[in-house]
Amino acid sequence: MSKAMEPDLQTPLGRASDQIKDWSHPSDNWLRGFILDNRASLGTLAVFIVMMAVFMIANPTVFTTWYLYSSVLTTLPVALFVVVPLVFVVTCGEIDLSFPATMGFASWVFAIVVQAGYDPFLGIAAALVTGTLLGFLVGSLVVYGGLSSLIATLGMNFLLRGLIQIINEGKSTALTGLADSPAYKIFSSQFFGIPVQIFWAIAFVVFSALLYNRHRFGAQVKVVGDNPDSARQMGIDVKRVRVKVFVFTGIGAAIAGTFSVMINFTWWPTAGDGYLLPVLASVFVGGTPTWGGIGTVVGGAIGAVTVSFIQTGVVAAGLSGFYVQFFNGLIIILSLLGHKWNQARYR
Amino acid sequence: MGERIIELRDIKKSYGQVYALGGVNLSVDRGEVVGLIGDNGAGKSTLIKILSGVVKPTSGEILVRGKAVSGWSAARSREAGIETVFQDRALAVQQTIVRNIFMGRELTGFMGWLKVGKEIEEASRLMREIGFTSKVFTPHSIVGQLSGGERQGVAIARAIYKQAELIILDEPTTALSLTETAKVFHFVRQVRASGRSILFIGHNIHHVFDIADRFVVLDRGKVALTADRSEVKSADDLIDFMEDIAHPDGLPGLHEDAEQRAQ
Numbered sequence: 001m002s003k004a005m006e007p008d009l010q011t012p013l014g015r016a017s018d019q020i021k022d023w024s025h026p027s028d029n030w031l032r033g034f035i036l037d038n039r040a041s042l043g044t045l046a047v048f049i050v051m052m053a054v055f056m057i058a059n060p061t062v063f064t065t066w067y068l069y070s071s072v073l074t075t076l077p078v079a080l081f082v083v084v085p086l087v088f089v090v091t092c093g094e095i096d097l098s099f100p101a102t103m104g105f106a107s108w109v110f111a112i113v114v115q116a117g118y119d120p121f122l123g124i125a126a127a128l129v130t131g132t133l134l135g136f137l138v139g140s141l142v143v144y145g146g147l148s149s150l151i152a153t154l155g156m157n158f159l160l161r162g163l164i165q166i167i168n169e170g171k172s173t174a175l176t177g178l179a180d181s182p183a184y185k186i187f188s189s190q191f192f193g194i195p196v197q198i199f200w201a202i203a204f205v206v207f208s209a210l211l212y213n214r215h216r217f218g219a220q221v222k223v224v225g226d227n228p229d230s231a232r233q234m235g236i237d238v239k240r241v242r243v244k245v246f247v248f249t250g251i252g253a254a255i256a257g258t259f260s261v262m263i264n265f266t267w268w269p270t271a272g273d274g275y276l277l278p279v280l281a282s283v284f285v286g287g288t289p290t291w292g293g294i295g296t297v298v299g300g301a302i303g304a305v306t307v308s309f310i311q312t313g314v315v316a317a318g319l320s321g322f323y324v325q326f327f328n329g330l331i332i333i334l335s336l337l338g339h340k341w342n343q344a345r346y347r
Numbered sequence: 348m349g350e351r352i353i354e355l356r357d358i359k360k361s362y363g364q365v366y367a368l369g370g371v372n373l374s375v376d377r378g379e380v381v382g383l384i385g386d387n388g389a390g391k392s393t394l395i396k397i398l399s400g401v402v403k404p405t406s407g408e409i410l411v412r413g414k415a416v417s418g419w420s421a422a423r424s425r426e427a428g429i430e431t432v433f434q435d436r437a438l439a440v441q442q443t444i445v446r447n448i449f450m451g452r453e454l455t456g457f458m459g460w461l462k463v464g465k466e467i468e469e470a471s472r473l474m475r476e477i478g479f480t481s482k483v484f485t486p487h488s489i490v491g492q493l494s495g496g497e498r499q500g501v502a503i504a505r506a507i508y509k510q511a512e513l514i515i516l517d518e519p520t521t522a523l524s525l526t527e528t529a530k531v532f533h534f535v536r537q538v539r540a541s542g543r544s545i546l547f548i549g550h551n552i553h554h555v556f557d558i559a560d561r562f563v564v565l566d567r568g569k570v571a572l573t574a575d576r577s578e579v580k581s582a583d584d585l586i587d588f589m590e591d592i593a594h595p596d597g598l599p600g601l602h603e604d605a606e607q608r609a610q
Contacts, residue, residue, distance in 0.1 A: 214463060215459055216461060219449075222441075223442060227439040227440070230437055234452070235451040293439065
């Protein structure tokens with residue numbers, strides 16, 4: 001056996017002179033490091049750009065008019081307020097299917113308060129409290145009840161929605177005075193032709209991305225989703241962290257529900273129902289894997305933009321509405337295949 | 348030898364009628380690497396659980412730095428500076444080295460926001476202290492990309508960050524190759540050089556022999572042998588001894604086998 005073949009047992013990590021004293025990122029330039037760190041969200045962005053390019057080639061006139069983007073920017077924020085908290089939930093190794101009913105329930109409370117003649121700000125506060133409490137209820141049921149979050153939150157979605165339907169008997173609530181209130185001007189008017197809710201949504205995404213990457217909460221959510229046994233051993237209250245992600249989703253759903261009512265001036269007993277599948281699709285199209293431990297908030301937001309544009313884009317590109325579902329499915333499958341290629345799962 | 352970090356006196360542990368430990372004496376001094384060897388079922392894991400405070404002994408005395416401690420518990424064990432590093436399950440492999448070192452003890456400032464720069468600085472310092480540096484990885488590297496021996500390094504760095512005086516390594520090299528074992532030994536030597544102590548547990552004598560200052564052989568819940576490094580000529584001495592206690596009547600051919608392997 002030659003000397004060179006033998007493992008170096010005295011200095012197994014290399015000679016001291018080989019070891020660098022001050023670390024920098026392994027990549028020599030910042031661009032490569034940035035791409036490595038953000039490859040999931042950059043991949044999602046690439047899918048979005050390719051999709052938009054295809055749409056623009058298919059129908060250049062429609063895709064250069066502002067109206068198309070304005071309509072997407074009106075409805076997109078509602079989705080963003082639930083997609084982002086769901087990234088936290090999925091990272092934590094759970095799933096929440098009860099957010100559509102929470103959206104409906106919290107916005108119902110908002111509608112009741114506004115219709116009773118109180119200030120819409122009070123209505124927003126009441127909706128937020130409702131969302132927080134419902135999130136806590138759902139989270140406690142899953143975590144302390146030791147139930148499967150997939151099934152338990154599905155059950156809670158039916159239960160809460162049923163409750164809304166029983167009490168309202170299918171009747172909607174029109175909020176006619178809302179358009180004149182200061183709350184509406186701040187949260188739902190237009191600013192130089194741009195719907196203001198998109199600014200609130202972007203602020204929420206930025207705040208949440210920081211929460212995910214630069215806050216103790218995000219750090220603990222990732223560790224709990226990655227290895228709950230290890231987290232428990234290191235003194236993290238695993239159950240508390242899990243309940244918190246459901247509370248966060250409840251708050252996000254309350255904001256989303258309130259925004260959707262302010263856009264339409266009307267509360268429907270079905271408010272939020274249509275968001276279940278597009279929102280879930282956005283999370284996974286965005287590059288957050290199903291197994292927990294890692295994820296990307298910004299990717300999830302880009303995923304939501306992609307999913308919003310599929311519907312508008314397919315119709316605007318001149319295809320009939322029958323193509324929408326087909327393209328939705330196509331984008332989801334292509335995104336998952338793309339992410340599978342760049343996400344290595346470590347064990 | 349320096350200060351006595353911990354001493355167990357006549358520790359007994361029974362589960363119903365069955366004795367897992369029948370009067371064990373064990374001590375670890377500052378800056379010492381003690382190799383605890385024993386076959387499966389010898390009582391190693393019970394002893395670890397008692398040291399980490401998870402299991403309470405049926406009888407016996409535990410002394411920390413020469414003083415008897417009453418009401419031994421996991422919290423008392425942590426106060427005494429004892430940290431156990433388990434081979435599996437200890438790390439979150441999809442996270443960075445930094446996130447693993449500060450797991451549950453994040454360095455935070457205002458409102459729980461992370462002090463990212465300070466965490467990197469502190470992690471670099473800890474990793475350098477145990478000689479865990481390389482051109483290949485940085486504190487930002489994902490633990491899943493590291494080898495088995497390097498993962499032990501992350502766990503040891505975390506234990507040191509938790510102010511550990513005595514680090515218990517539970518079978519740290521059992522599943523590792525020769526090169527990886529060398530890495531773990533490298534970390535252990537650095538930890539010893541920094542004045543901390545290590546209880547190195549294994550069932551393979553060859554793994555423990557090269558690193559320990561003192562050997563404790565556990566057999567069926569009792570200490571069968573305590574020996575300083577200077578008293579034991581070679582690993583085969585220890586193996587012969589272990590075989591003698593395992594098969595007091597002798598098994599024909601067994602010793603010859605061991606000698607042949609040594610040659």
